[in-house]
Amino acid sequence: MSSAERVVPVRGLSDSEFRSVPGTEARVRAEYSWDAGYAMGTFLKGLKEGKILATTCRTCGRTLFPPRAFCEECFRPTDGWKEVGPTGHVYTFSICYVSWDMRRLAVPEIPAVIRLDGASPGMGILHLLGEVDPSRVEVGMKVQAVFRPPEERRGAITDVLHFRPVS
Amino acid sequence: MPRVAVVGAGMTRFVRRAEETGKELAWKAAKAALDSCELTLEKVDAVVLASAPDAFDGVHMKGEYLSDGAGAWRKPLIRSYVGGGSGVFAAIQGWYHVASGLFDTVLVVAEEKMSSAQPHPQGAFLTIFDNMIERPLGPNLLWIFAMEMNAYMTRYGLEKKDIALVAVKNKKNAKDHPAALLGGDITVEDVLNSEVLAWPVQRLDVSPITDGAVAIVMAAEHVAKRLTDKPVWVAGVGWHLDTAYWTDRDLHYPRYVEYAARMAYEMAGIREPRKEIHVVEPYDPFDYKELHHLEGLLLFPPGKAPEAARDGVLDRDGDLPSCPSGGLLGVGNPIAAAGLMKVAEIFWQLRGEAGARQVPGDPRCGLAQAWGDLMQVATVMVLRR
Numbered sequence: 001m002s003s004a005e006r007v008v009p010v011r012g013l014s015d016s017e018f019r020s021v022p023g024t025e026a027r028v029r030a031e032y033s034w035d036a037g038y039a040m041g042t043f044l045k046g047l048k049e050g051k052i053l054a055t056t057c058r059t060c061g062r063t064l065f066p067p068r069a070f071c072e073e074c075f076r077p078t079d080g081w082k083e084v085g086p087t088g089h090v091y092t093f094s095i096c097y098v099s100w101d102m103r104r105l106a107v108p109e110i111p112a113v114i115r116l117d118g119a120s121p122g123m124g125i126l127h128l129l130g131e132v133d134p135s136r137v138e139v140g141m142k143v144q145a146v147f148r149p150p151e152e153r154r155g156a157i158t159d160v161l162h163f164r165p166v167s
Numbered sequence: 168m169p170r171v172a173v174v175g176a177g178m179t180r181f182v183r184r185a186e187e188t189g190k191e192l193a194w195k196a197a198k199a200a201l202d203s204c205e206l207t208l209e210k211v212d213a214v215v216l217a218s219a220p221d222a223f224d225g226v227h228m229k230g231e232y233l234s235d236g237a238g239a240w241r242k243p244l245i246r247s248y249v250g251g252g253s254g255v256f257a258a259i260q261g262w263y264h265v266a267s268g269l270f271d272t273v274l275v276v277a278e279e280k281m282s283s284a285q286p287h288p289q290g291a292f293l294t295i296f297d298n299m300i301e302r303p304l305g306p307n308l309l310w311i312f313a314m315e316m317n318a319y320m321t322r323y324g325l326e327k328k329d330i331a332l333v334a335v336k337n338k339k340n341a342k343d344h345p346a347a348l349l350g351g352d353i354t355v356e357d358v359l360n361s362e363v364l365a366w367p368v369q370r371l372d373v374s375p376i377t378d379g380a381v382a383i384v385m386a387a388e389h390v391a392k393r394l395t396d397k398p399v400w401v402a403g404v405g406w407h408l409d410t411a412y413w414t415d416r417d418l419h420y421p422r423y424v425e426y427a428a429r430m431a432y433e434m435a436g437i438r439e440p441r442k443e444i445h446v447v448e449p450y451d452p453f454d455y456k457e458l459h460h461l462e463g464l465l466l467f468p469p470g471k472a473p474e475a476a477r478d479g480v481l482d483r484d485g486d487l488p489s490c491p492s493g494g495l496l497g498v499g500n501p502i503a504a505a506g507l508m509k510v511a512e513i514f515w516q517l518r519g520e521a522g523a524r525q526v527p528g529d530p531r532c533g534l535a536q537a538w539g540d541l542m543q544v545a546t547v548m549v550l551r552r
Binding site for chain 1: 175176177178179180182183184185186187195196199200203225282286287290293297298299300303304305306307308313314315317318321345346363364365366367368378379410412414415416417418515520521522
């Protein structure tokens with residue numbers, strides 16, 4: 001090791017040392033209530049009616065999904081709404097066995113980026129896959145949205161229960 | 168454009184959980200960097216301080232909290248924050264502080280203490296997801312990386328074993344780094360047999376939670392030449408932000424890295440990066456990310472970096488040594504500090520001061536890169552001696 005290099009020591013603590021050195025603990029309780037806004041609010045209302053809505057931009061010709069109130073490339077308001085899906089394909093996916101705090105899950109989750117038919121190429125949304133054996137999931141697989149029954153819908157992304165393979 | 172040099176660097180050891188507070192870590196690194204070029208704090212005109220989310224520490228306005236440790240009191244201070252890209256971005260901000268002519272000498276400090284967050288610092292990342300259409304699905308951060316890795320593997324027909332070589336290389340390189348948390352000898356089989364977290368991501372594909380700090384000193388040409396006979400010059404900088412609708416991006420190729428690299432190459436006058444760059448420190452929080460970034464940096468064609476790993480090109484004695492430090496996978500990943508560690512490594516490599524990690528061939532040009540925000544920001548610095 002060259003003496004020119006400057007690395008200074010610090011004291012690394014084991015788990016038990018960490019519990020025994022002086023310190024304090026606190027829990028932050030933060031609560032928020034968010035407005036969905038114009039574009040996402042309209043999208044969520046659409047889900048309640050069993051529709052998946054995208055916005056369109058006349059200038060670039062794109063069908064924007066997830067929908068937005070303005071086209072970020074043309075930098076102008078979007079022009080209208082268009083129904084997309086409920087079918088599409090899996091662009092990519094994971095089979096996740098752990099929660100965010102690294103506990104093992106009893107049943108793995110299958111998050112995926114779904115590219116919906118009718119949206120512009122390359123535009124997708126995050127959701128979960130269901131009614132499928134994890135070992136059978138593959139990129140490119142055709143899927144469709146499974147909506148909750150109308151009386152259970154609340155105008156939320158979870159009004160779509162998951163996406164399942166198109167039989 | 169006025170020339171700006173890196174003239175000193177220092178860092179703490181990287182550990183899983185430091186007894187030292189964030190500001191104590193920042194102070195240790197800042198003092199080591201100043202000592203390395205025999206500079207005292209009163210000669211520092213301004214400070215750039217990088218640290219990633221406030222939520223790690225549970226301290227709002229963390230920049231202010233850390234500022235005395237970074238030597239910033241009664242000086243102009245800017246906090247640098249582009250998520251994981253912050254460490255290299257802080258050096259870029261240090262560069263334009265000096266290149267603008269506003270300051271002659273700038274201290275750049277990057278600190279991260281991830282261990283305070285309970286039960287797991289990943290909790291700090293849960294709020295990065297869209298609060299209308301993603302958070303109700305209960306996502307965790309691994310989802311994004313796992314899906315990006317899967318998109319990369321699927322697009323180019325890669326297997327896990329092609330990628331695992333990066334984890335093996337970096338943990339081996341880190342054995343020679345006196346700051347390293349996770350240096351060691353592992354095999355491709357160890358990676359493939361490690362716990363599956365979110366397929367295709369397994370335990371040994373991922374860098375560890377880490378506490379640590381790094382600092383560098385940057386100076387205008389007339390000051391740099393007084394301070395050292397081995398200044399390392401900033402030849403080019405680049406940064407770029409892609410869409411935050413991450414589900415609308417082509418996850419298999421980091422276009423934003425390419426744009427950041429092109430900006431830096433143009434400034435540095437680099438036309439053939441593969442020939443003109445002799446040592447590279449791409450950002451490697453996951454093994455696939457090193458390969459992904461080497462491709463975005465135009466050092467290998469898309470999908471071809473794994474071949475280079477297999478052929479030994481990326482080894483410390485290979486044709487293009489990549490992460491000779493041991494990277495985030497081996498030295499550790501204290502978010503903002505990890506990026507600046509890469510700048511420090513290139514500084515030491517170009518001065519021939521990297522000790523057992525020194526790459527052969529008398530390198531004259533190197534590149535450090537980091538990546539972050541919602542997977543869509545890239546920060547690049549090209550250095551020359």
